[in-house]
Amino acid sequence: MPRGSKVGLRARHEDDIPILRAELYDDVVNSSRSASGPWRPIAPGSKDPRLAVDDLKEGSVKFSVVALEGDTLLGTATLWGIDNHNRSAHIGLGLRPSCRGKGYGTDVVAVLCHYGFVVLGLQRLQIETLSDNAAMLRSAERNGFVREGVLRSSAWVMGEFLDEVLLGLLAKDWKPDATS
Ligand SMILES: CC(C)(COP(=O)(O)OP(=O)(O)OC[C@H]1O[C@@H](n2cnc3c(N)ncnc32)[C@H](O)[C@@H]1OP(=O)(O)O)[C@@H](O)C(=O)NCCC(=O)NCCS
Numbered sequence: 001m002p003r004g005s006k007v008g009l010r011a012r013h014e015d016d017i018p019i020l021r022a023e024l025y026d027d028v029v030n031s032s033r034s035a036s037g038p039w040r041p042i043a044p045g046s047k048d049p050r051l052a053v054d055d056l057k058e059g060s061v062k063f064s065v066v067a068l069e070g071d072t073l074l075g076t077a078t079l080w081g082i083d084n085h086n087r088s089a090h091i092g093l094g095l096r097p098s099c100r101g102k103g104y105g106t107d108v109v110a111v112l113c114h115y116g117f118v119v120l121g122l123q124r125l126q127i128e129t130l131s132d133n134a135a136m137l138r139s140a141e142r143n144g145f146v147r148e149g150v151l152r153s154s155a156w157v158m159g160e161f162l163d164e165v166l167l168g169l170l171a172k173d174w175k176p177d178a179t180s
Helices: 016-025 028-034 104-119 134-142
Strands: 007-010 061-067 073-083 088-095 124-130 146-157 160-170
Touching: 007 104, 016 028, 016 073, 028 088, 061 104, 073 104, 088 104, 104 124, 104 134, 124 134, 124 146, 134 146, 134 160
Parallel strands: 088 124
Antiparallel strands: 007 061, 061 073, 073 088, 124 160, 146 160
């Protein structure tokens, strides 16, 4: 399992699904801020790809995030839009509300960078996040991501258009120990 200083990224377990559904996806505001589409409920037992992981699907790798200490489930992490020609991918993550603001997010980004650059051999990683998402922006910048632009009014979120920030990191600029 890929590990950082605080978190490990492992496969999705069946037991993770009800917790992630209740704490991340049933929360309309959180879901609307994190997803690019409209919120819809996920039924128990659903094979919705946000929860049930197809290990063999090309183009994305989904992890459950656990604390190295105690093995508690913290949330989800994804490398998506993996493009093997341009050797690039996007990063996404979401932590359970009680697990935010404790340095886990910064460490998850560090582990995803290691996975993307070292395990997959990618040369560019990208993050899109709402411009008011201070914790995500900081987690990315702590790992060396730089702001490459603002996508004005690009996200319809709970009744208004919000700006998104596009951040990128190239393998040649990545410093594996940036956050330790
Ligand atoms: C975004 C998210 C993954 C960040 O993870 P986190 O564990 O909360 O972030 P960290 O504790 O590693 O904090 C990173 C930095 O942001 C700062 N920060 C954390 N929460 C903050 C907040 N609410 N407001 C301002 N700054 C904040 C921290 O102080 C830290 O800064 P530092 O490195 O200067 O000390 C997490 O908050 C989350 O899951 N949010 C909801 C889902 C989401 O927004 N996902 C991203 C969609 S693109």
